[in-house]
Amino acid sequence: MFVVIEPPRRDGAEFLCLCVLIDMSGMAGTSCRREITMDAHEPDMPVSPEHLSSATEFVAALNRLRLWAGKPSLRRMRVLGGQTTTAHGAVDLLPPSTTSGILNGEGLPRLPRMEFVEGFVAACLRARGQATAEIEREVVRWRETWRRLAASTNLGAPAAGRKEAEDGVMAVGALGTGIGRNDLPGDLADFTGRGAELRWLFSGPSADDGARAATTVAVIDGMAGVGKTALVVHAAHRMVERYPDGQLFLRLHAHSAGAQPVGPEFALETLLRAWGVHGDQIPEELEARAALWRAQLANRRVLTVLDDVSNAAQVRPLLPGSAGCLTLVTSRRRLVDLDAASTLSLDVPPPGDAIALFARALGNDRAAHEFVAVGDVVRLCGYLPLAIRLAAARLQARRAWSVAYLAERLRNSGRRLDELAAGDRRLTAALALSYEQLAPAVQRVFRLLCMLAEDDIDARVLATTAHCDIAEAEQVLEALLDVHMLQQSSAGRYRVHELLRLYARLMVREAEAEAEAEAEAEACLRRG
Ligand SMILES: Nc1ncnc2c1ncn2[C@@H]1O[C@H](COP(=O)(O)OP(=O)(O)O)[C@@H](O)[C@H]1O
Ligand SMILES: [Mg+2]
Structure with missing residues (x-):
């Protein structure tokens, strides 16, 4: 294999060769020729990040940016890059050893951390004496590209795909960060209905509710088993692209058998650890933890789901200060004293959606066969999704039962609650x-x-x-x-x-x- 650089350039060429070789390394054993044509004219800005399509190209572009900036020394880059705040004080964004490793492509095929990229781009532009507004504009362009590339590594994919996605963007460099982390539980394959509620969650600001324009906290409250968790998890999966910097999920256990509600200190520790902050960097005091959490999320677009919350005091310290973040909260209690939150009280679904939920859980064919009895079962479940699921699971476990037979059993109000149980899940427990x-x-x-x-x-x-x-x-x-x-x-x-x-x-x-x-x-x- 050989690489042609055309026309010959005095800068960046070796690194680009290296990048191409890495790109093509999957082709070992085959003979091939690839040509790279670089712009012979020195443009004002040597790289348009919008056109980059891989981590390799991204790192190559960082190298070119530095060359354009006059190739400041690594020590000068450190000074120009500035610092970020951690629990233990200010830390350099561009430590020379990290910068040198990244520019040499050591972290590939991973992307460098976004914080590093922001510091790096700003340092290069400062070295060229660019105005602050120009620097900010340029940082935004690189940030957007970083997000696009991070998202294209399939960050939204659940379970198995997630690990590779995390690996694709997790930190190269000294400071751990969970940018791009996706903690969401799996979405329900047979999620049904809730169109109006999803629209409400997606719409953000609405004409009749001026306060929602700035809203970054949405609370879904409702009775046990009505479908709060299912709704926010489903919505969160569909919002991954809006919040590319991360999607975190934390259960606060207000109503869990055998578990105490999680206090805000512990919740913050869990979130910070999930975000990649080391235990020894997490301060003891609640206020300091909350401040560190807000600092981590500043200028980020992160979605956090706080599930099964007991009260507003449990949630308040966990809220990011950044308007670019969204926090979805579920609770069996109305959190009337949580300022700046939009609230949706979730009711049972309308009968049509409840029937569809039951039919999908049971199998549409079986349900279609006994549609009158299906209507009875769903009504006897009070249209409550948890009860409907349990009724369907009961029928799955008793293949000999007809839907009409289950309806008959449920009509006995003295026994109905006992009937709504499957395996170790019981309606009475909820x-x-x-x-x-x-x-x-x-x-x-x-x-x-x-x-x-x-x-x-x-x-x-x-x-x-x-x-x-x-x-x-x-x-x-x-x-x-x-x-x-x-x-x-x-x-x-x-x-x-x-x-x-x-x-x-x-x-x-x-x-x-x-x-x-x-x-x-x-x-x-x-x-x-
Ligand atoms: N829209 C829906 N589509 C399908 N299943 C749902 C839906 N909403 C809730 N469920 C099911 O009902 C049960 C209770 O829902 P869940 O979200 O856990 O309730 P909550 O969080 O309000 O207690 C779960 O088994 C869930 O799978
Ligand atoms: Mg729940």
């Missing part, structure tokens, strides 16, 4: 995690109102039943509404989701059984 977080007095009121015959409840009815005044009843109803144990049918009127009502009745029976057992034990003691 509902219990919400119920158990209520204060005992609120649990009592909730049980009481679930025993009422009316579907629609107001504070007056509850006050009569619970023997309290109307203001107190209203307060409890609003508190239950805030944690999505109740829904609001119209101002001042509330209703309970059918499956939650069944769960509360189960709790009543348990409480009665416990009281009876206690009374019996006491009677035994008195007799004895």
Whole structure:
């Protein structure tokens, strides 16, 4: 193989040869000829990053940029490149050994870190005495190219593809960074419906909501199993290109069996580590951690999903300050005190989408065969996605059952919750995690109102039943509404989701059984 440089150049040629050889190394053993024609005229700016199509070309272009800048020494590049802030203070962006390694193509086929590239481009332009505005413009061009190349290494691909993608862009250089990291769990292959909610998430600023123009935090709240996580994960996968610097996912475990909610300190540590910051660079104090996190994300376009959050205090320190970042938060509670957040309260899907969800989970053929029974099952599940999934899974596990047979079993309201279980997933377990977080007095009121015959409840009815005044009843109803144990049918009127009502009745029976057992034990003691 031989490489022709045409016309002969005094600069950069050897490196370009090296790059081409690397590019062609997959062709070892074959004889081939490749010609590179370089511009014989020295343009104002020697490289148009927009045209670069590989990491190799990218690094070659950095070399040419330095030559154009008068080939400043590595020591001078360090001074011109400036510094970045870490937990341990300021660090040079262009340490000579790093710069020399990158320019020699040592990190290929990986891209250099974006921070390095930004510092490098700025240093070259400073060496040529360019104005600040020009430097900024040029840095933006290189940053965009970097993102395009990083994205073209398939950063959005889940699971198996992700590792290679990370390898393709992870750091060459001294400072670790997670730029390009994708932590998202896999998207649901059979994700169904939620068109309006996805549009809301994608639309950003909307005409009737001026505040959303600057919004970088969107909160999705709703009852257990309504589909909050599924929605944000699906949306996040579709937003990968908008947030090419990274997509992070963190569960905060507000409602996980056997796990405590994650405190903001630990959450920040996890995020910073995921971002490639070494443990010994992570400060102890919450404020300092939060500041470091914001500094890491400054001027970046990163999407962070914070799943299953308990309250606003848990989230606030994790929010980036940069307007280019988006944070999607899910919670069973309305986070009314999270400023600057747009909120969407997720309801169960409309019947048509709920049926489609069930049909896809079960297999469309089987569902089409018994479409009337499918409608019954979905209605008996209260259109709740989690219940629908469990019903479909139950049918998958019992091939001999027809959909109509399952519907028949679900009609027995005393047994319905038991029917909605598959493997180790139980609907009651998901509902219990919400119920158990209520204060005992609120649990009592909730049980009481679930025993009422009316579907629609107001504070007056509850006050009569619970023997309290109307203001107190209203307060409890609003508190239950805030944690999505109740829904609001119209101002001042509330209703309970059918499956939650069944769960509360189960709790009543348990409480009665416990009281009876206690009374019996006491009677035994008195007799004895
Ligand atoms: N739009 C949807 N399409 C398909 N399945 C969904 C959808 N929404 C939710 N599910 C399923 O319903 C179940 C509960 O959803 P999840 O997102 O975990 O609820 P939440 O986070 O609100 O508790 C999951 O098994 C999920 O796969
Ligand atoms: Mg969830």
